[in-house]
Amino acid sequence: MSRVLVHGGEVVSTTGTTPTDVLVEDERIVALLAPGTADLFTVDERIDAAGCYVLPGGVDVHTHMEMPFGGTQASDTFETGTRAAAFGGTTTIVDFAVQRTGEDVEESLAAWHAKAEGNCAVDYGFHVILGGVDEASLKAMDTLVAHEGISSFKLFMAYPGVFKSDDGQILRAMQRATDNGATIMMHAENGTAIDVLVQQALAAGNTDPVWHGLTRPAALEGEATNRAIALAEVAGGTPLYIVHVSASQALERIAAARGEGRNVFAETCPQYLYLTLEDHLGAPGFEGAKYACSTPLRSKHEPHARDLWRGLRTDDLAVVSTDHCPFCFNDQKTLGRGDFSKIPNGLGLVEHRVDLVHQGVVDGNLSLQRWVETCATTPARMFGMYPKKGVVAPGSDADLVVYDPRATTTVSATTHHMNLDHSAFEGAVLQGQVRTVLSRGRTVVDRGQYLGAKGHGRYVRRGLSQYLR
Numbered sequence: 001m002s003r004v005l006v007h008g009g010e011v012v013s014t015t016g017t018t019p020t021d022v023l024v025e026d027e028r029i030v031a032l033l034a035p036g037t038a039d040l041f042t043v044d045e046r047i048d049a050a051g052c053y054v055l056p057g058g059v060d061v062h063t064h065m066e067m068p069f070g071g072t073q074a075s076d077t078f079e080t081g082t083r084a085a086a087f088g089g090t091t092t093i094v095d096f097a098v099q100r101t102g103e104d105v106e107e108s109l110a111a112w113h114a115k116a117e118g119n120c121a122v123d124y125g126f127h128v129i130l131g132g133v134d135e136a137s138l139k140a141m142d143t144l145v146a147h148e149g150i151s152s153f154k155l156f157m158a159y160p161g162v163f164k165s166d167d168g169q170i171l172r173a174m175q176r177a178t179d180n181g182a183t184i185m186m187h188a189e190n191g192t193a194i195d196v197l198v199q200q201a202l203a204a205g206n207t208d209p210v211w212h213g214l215t216r217p218a219a220l221e222g223e224a225t226n227r228a229i230a231l232a233e234v235a236g237g238t239p240l241y242i243v244h245v246s247a248s249q250a251l252e253r254i255a256a257a258r259g260e261g262r263n264v265f266a267e268t269c270p271q272y273l274y275l276t277l278e279d280h281l282g283a284p285g286f287e288g289a290k291y292a293c294s295t296p297l298r299s300k301h302e303p304h305a306r307d308l309w310r311g312l313r314t315d316d317l318a319v320v321s322t323d324h325c326p327f328c329f330n331d332q333k334t335l336g337r338g339d340f341s342k343i344p345n346g347l348g349l350v351e352h353r354v355d356l357v358h359q360g361v362v363d364g365n366l367s368l369q370r371w372v373e374t375c376a377t378t379p380a381r382m383f384g385m386y387p388k389k390g391v392v393a394p395g396s397d398a399d400l401v402v403y404d405p406r407a408t409t410t411v412s413a414t415t416h417h418m419n420l421d422h423s424a425f426e427g428a429v430l431q432g433q434v435r436t437v438l439s440r441g442r443t444v445v446d447r448g449q450y451l452g453a454k455g456h457g458r459y460v461r462r463g464l465s466q467y468l469r
């Protein structure tokens with residue numbers, strides 16, 4: 001048996017901040033101790049957390065490692081992406097296994113297990129993207145919930161011809177989820193209308209990256225969000241989780257549904273809290289391609305970012321995930337030179353989520369407690385991993401982050417660990433720094449040094465959402 005003591009720090013939880021020493025035996029937390037009392041224990045290693053916060057390891061429930069998309073493949077593998085996650089204080093990811101129309105769901109899942117197994121630095125689970133809702137995939141949903149530790153399925157209202165389900169398919173999948181208890185995750189954008197706007201823009205010769213955002217108006221995110229909420233109601237109250245919320249119009253519908261007591265939940269991502277259509281997607285030349293993601297970055301002349309921060313405070317937005325889906329600028333984003341609709345969609349952020357949300361605490365947008373809640377505790381509960389993940393408590397996995405709030409982090413592609421040739425936050429100086437990271441009791445990162453190993457990360461079998469009302 002190996003005993004580690006993380007001492008002298010302040011444990012941050014959803015309810016407060018308390019000076020506490022954390023005793024770890026092998027892979028688990030075994031005791032929370034009043035400061036000083038821990039010196040009574042013999043331990044193999046002491047980790048000094050004086051002046052630091054001690055957090056539950058971050059849980060990022062929206063990543064796409066090595067996902068085939070947009071004519072190429074996301075540039076982080078499970079190996080590089082989970083290592084980068086560890087550097088950023090994230091010790092669990094939930095990635096998306098993809099079933100395309102006509103493919104067998106269980107075979108698709110097996111293919112994703114094969115990519116991840118033996119390669120991950122931190123623990124990982126899977127959601128399943130249903131690209132084709134039919135009798136066979138509906139049946140597979142039941143099997144995956146009952147036997148495979150998969151309790152959430154993503155559907156798309158966007159990307160016609162690729163992932164999009166029509167309203168009838170969505171309703172059927174939701175009815176199935178109402179029966180088997182799974183959560184439906186929704187990419188809520190009206191893809192049919194967007195495709196018309198895209199064709200019109202291209203026909204008019206508007207090919208620059210900024211048109212990626214201009215052809216995906218906030219109103220069409222609001223409309224699709226509203227429709228998804230209505231379909232979930234008709235399906236009998238299916239737990240519905242709206243992914244990557246970027247628009248005030250979508251948040252408004254979510255808040256209204258939650259006010260009525262519905263099982264409607266949502267996440268946003270750091271890019272929507274900080275980056276804008278004009279300054280980033282609209283950067284000169286082809287630079288903006290770095291910032292093409294869907295839902296898109298929104299206008300700084302509208303109150304989206306302010307509203308999203310408010311949503312995080314009020315819990316109408318329960319989670320911050322990254323939607324990590326990196327594509328290199330030089331050989332991938334360039335597929336869309338001369339045609340914005342061919343830019344592979346996605347940003348690489350898995351390494352910076354914890355720091356970027358902490359910056360929101362520093363800026364007065366969020367409390368310390370909400371930081372931990374939105375980045376670790378709620379995502380773990382929402383996707384059936386609590387209290388194994390998301391909390392510093394006896395019996396929980398010893399996934400811990402020693403976080404120094406006085407140090408700073410400078411974000412740059414020259415120093416980050418993601419397999420990505422640029423950074424959406426290049427040059428940003430963030431207040432706070434991940435100092436030490438434990439994954440199931442093993443120190444995987446310490447003061448910028450990687451001490452983990454590929455294959456340490458294990459598959460997490462998940463239960464149903466623990467966050468229903």
Ligand code: URP
Nearest residue numbers: 293294295323325345346
């Ligand atoms: O631009 C994005 N979001 N890429 C990843 C796929 C998705 O829709 O989440």
Ligand code: ZN
Nearest residue numbers: 007008036038
């Ligand atoms: Zn001590």
Ligand code: ZN
Nearest residue numbers: 187243244294
């Ligand atoms: Zn999506």
Ligand code: ZN
Nearest residue numbers: 062064323325
């Ligand atoms: Zn995504």
